[in-house]
Amino acid sequence: MNTAVIEENCxxxxxxxxxxxxxxxxxxxxxEHILEVIRKKMSEGYSFFTxxxxxxxxxxRKSAITTRDLNRGKIEDIIITDxxxxxxxxxxxxxxxxxxxxxxxxxxxxxxGKKEMTALVKASKPxxxxxxxxxxxxxxRGG
Amino acid sequence: xxFAQLAIREAAINQSLLLAPxxxxxxxxxxxxxxxxxxxxxxxxSTFITSDSTALITQSVDTxxxxxxxxxxxxxxxxxxxxxSYIRNIPTNRWYMVQTSATNVPTNATTxxxxxxxxxxxxxxxxxxxxxxxxxxxxxxxxxxxxxxxxCSGQVIYTNTYLTEVDCNIHNPNVQRRRDFGxxxxxxxxxxxxxxxxxxxxxxxxTKIFLNGEAIEVSHPDSIFKFVxxxxxxxxxxAGITNAIYSTxxxxxxxxxxxxxxxxxxxxxxxxxxxxxxxxxxMYVKSGNEEDLxxxxxxxxxxxxxxxxxxxxxxxxxxxxxxxxx
Numbered sequence: 001m002n003t004a005v006i007e008e009n010c011x012x013x014x015x016x017x018x019x020x021x022x023x024x025x026x027x028x029x030x031x032e033h034i035l036e037v038i039r040k041k042m043s044e045g046y047s048f049f050t051x052x053x054x055x056x057x058x059x060x061r062k063s064a065i066t067t068r069d070l071n072r073g074k075i076e077d078i079i080i081t082d083x084x085x086x087x088x089x090x091x092x093x094x095x096x097x098x099x100x101x102x103x104x105x106x107x108x109x110x111x112x113g114k115k116e117m118t119a120l121v122k123a124s125k126p127x128x129x130x131x132x133x134x135x136x137x138x139x140x141r142g143g
Numbered sequence: 144x145x146f147a148q149l150a151i152r153e154a155a156i157n158q159s160l161l162l163a164p165x166x167x168x169x170x171x172x173x174x175x176x177x178x179x180x181x182x183x184x185x186x187x188x189s190t191f192i193t194s195d196s197t198a199l200i201t202q203s204v205d206t207x208x209x210x211x212x213x214x215x216x217x218x219x220x221x222x223x224x225x226x227x228s229y230i231r232n233i234p235t236n237r238w239y240m241v242q243t244s245a246t247n248v249p250t251n252a253t254t255x256x257x258x259x260x261x262x263x264x265x266x267x268x269x270x271x272x273x274x275x276x277x278x279x280x281x282x283x284x285x286x287x288x289x290x291x292x293x294x295c296s297g298q299v300i301y302t303n304t305y306l307t308e309v310d311c312n313i314h315n316p317n318v319q320r321r322r323d324f325g326x327x328x329x330x331x332x333x334x335x336x337x338x339x340x341x342x343x344x345x346x347x348x349x350t351k352i353f354l355n356g357e358a359i360e361v362s363h364p365d366s367i368f369k370f371v372x373x374x375x376x377x378x379x380x381x382a383g384i385t386n387a388i389y390s391t392x393x394x395x396x397x398x399x400x401x402x403x404x405x406x407x408x409x410x411x412x413x414x415x416x417x418x419x420x421x422x423x424x425x426m427y428v429k430s431g432n433e434e435d436l437x438x439x440x441x442x443x444x445x446x447x448x449x450x451x452x453x454x455x456x457x458x459x460x461x462x463x464x465x466x467x468x469x
Binding site for chain 2: 014021049135137138143
């Protein structure tokens with residue numbers, strides 16, 4: 001499996017949800033859409049922890065790979081069938097995130113490589129989240 | 144300063160513990176009851192669909208009622224002296240229980256009918272039970288029309304009807320088996336994903352220890368606390384995947400770094416599987432945000448030593464109410 005290249009202006013967030021976790025990545029062009037979603041999540045009580053850049057592999061639909069991508073060597077190393085992709089989006093169980101993926105404003109991804117948890121810093125505003133790699137957690141409650 | 148004070152306090156406690164057996168009767172050992180597995184009942188939604196003063200059998204036909212899960216039509220038809228009432232348009236993948244109260248029958252009997260989306264005959268349960276003068280059967284039509292028939296001849300006035308959605312697994316074993324397979328796959332996938340996440344953030348060894356049933360400790364270098372996390376045999380790894388949970392799916396205890404037990408904590412994230420909850424706790428603590436957890440958590444099995452609690456509260460005033468109010 002080829003190692004994915006870190007793209008300079010690519011950011012990500014890993015959301016913990018009922019099925020485990022889902023990571024999405026986005027670029028500069030779609031920052032505003034993501035900002036809107038992050039702002040909404042924060043207002044709902046979500047916490048976001050930002051970290052330094054790390055490696056990740058984008059998950060791409062098999063049908064989305066073009067000859068041009070092949071020629072230019074821009075093949076993502078996680079390619080799945082359209083059916084698997086659609087099921088993944090359905091399983092997200094978070095309409096905000098699923099909507100970003102469906103509208104191609106964000107792509108699902110997988111984290112690769114190890115990180116230190118001590119490197120995480122809690123974000124105080126949405127702008128911190130969209131310009132970094134982060135982990136989003138649902139609101140915590142006393143049980 | 145807190146570290147030193149806590150260490151002094153710990154020494155004092157240890158000394159008093161050494162002397163205690165000589166000075167007092169040894170208390171009986173209280174056997175801790177085993178923690179029962181969480182029993183989570185899927186929430187049922189009941190909707191009252193007719194008014195107190197309206198008898199169902201005299202309700203105007205083609206009445207449409209909007210309920211969670213779809214639109215239901217209530218109609219009625221009379222054959223002989225038996226009136227049947229119909230609830231139409233029940234979604235075929237949902238199960239409902241119809242509860243109807245009736246007057247003018249012996250002691251206000253209540254009938255319960257479980258409605259299914261198959262051709263099986265519904266079961267009628269009546270409380271209090273009485274022998275009807277006329278018996279009838281009720282059946283369910285597969286195309287989404289539910290039928291229930293009153294089982295008494297003569298005039299019967301139905302006053303209240305409730306339609307309650309129930310978990311279909313209770314009633315259809317075939318559906319249960321199909322669902323079980325899908326659920327197992329879901330649980331396996333979720334656990335696999337969580338293990339990968341924990342591994343990516345350097346918690347592979349801790350996770351192995353945790354899953355083996357041993358306690359792990361999570362702490363921040365600048366904190367006086369450590370969080371001890373322990374999964375006992377009653378905690379299921381699948382907790383939070385297919386069922387909602389309303390408490391921490393493992394045992395979470397707060398200790399000082401000098402090993403004084405402060406309290407057991409209960410704090411959780413909604414709709415989040417157990418291993419992801421473990422990740423969540425570790426992330427809050429290791430990133431230096433344990434205060435968020437401590438503010439939100441409910442505290443149980445508090446430390447009984449007041450001086451220890453007062454020392455802690457000096458450093459963490461937000462814990463005052465939770466530690467000192469009781």
